[in-house]
Amino acid sequence: MIYMLRCIRHQVNALENRAVPDLKVELEEFASILIKLGLKRKVAKVLTYLAAADGSTSREIEMDTDLRQPEVSIAMRELRKLDWISERDGKNPGKGRPYKVYKLNKSFPEIINYLEQEEAKESEIAMRQIEKLKSMKTQLHI
Numbered sequence: 001m002i003y004m005l006r007c008i009r010h011q012v013n014a015l016e017n018r019a020v021p022d023l024k025v026e027l028e029e030f031a032s033i034l035i036k037l038g039l040k041r042k043v044a045k046v047l048t049y050l051a052a053a054d055g056s057t058s059r060e061i062e063m064d065t066d067l068r069q070p071e072v073s074i075a076m077r078e079l080r081k082l083d084w085i086s087e088r089d090g091k092n093p094g095k096g097r098p099y100k101v102y103k104l105n106k107s108f109p110e111i112i113n114y115l116e117q118e119e120a121k122e123s124e125i126a127m128r129q130i131e132k133l134k135s136m137k138t139q140l141h142i
Contacts, residue, residue, distance in 0.1 A: 027052060037115055042067055046075040047104075047111070050085065055103040057090070076102065084111060 027048050034044035045065045050056065056064075061072050079085045086105040089098045104111075 034115075037119065039115075040075070040078070042071045042075040043078050046072060047079065047084070050079075050102060050104050051108055053103070055101045057099050057101055059099075061102070082114075 030051070031041075031044040031048040034047060035041055039047070045067060046061055049061055049065050053060075058069065058072050058076070061067070062069055065072070067075070076085065084104060084106050085102050087100045087102050090101045091098050
């Protein structure tokens, strides 16, 4: 998992210095690594999209990520819970319903640090469970 976090850090640097033809491939790899780290697919896709964009509407996210509107809404709800996105109201010219513009509220290094801490917690829990199994094995003479 630490290797994957290093890959994400590398991807963040690559996004900042990206070449346009390779962008789609890089973004797909970026989302794939986030999924391997435990984020849900739709959350990883939206997060990756927002990392590369400077504010987007729900409709833009739907079209560019191939997610349906309910999937984008669910992903946004999860990202809001983590306080990783901010939203502001936008207005259509003339009449019409206002729309939301979403953008990352945290920097990607902050998000990566959070993921790294969560992975460390999970690893620590797993190691404690392994140690408990070892002690149980000797107590049970297995």
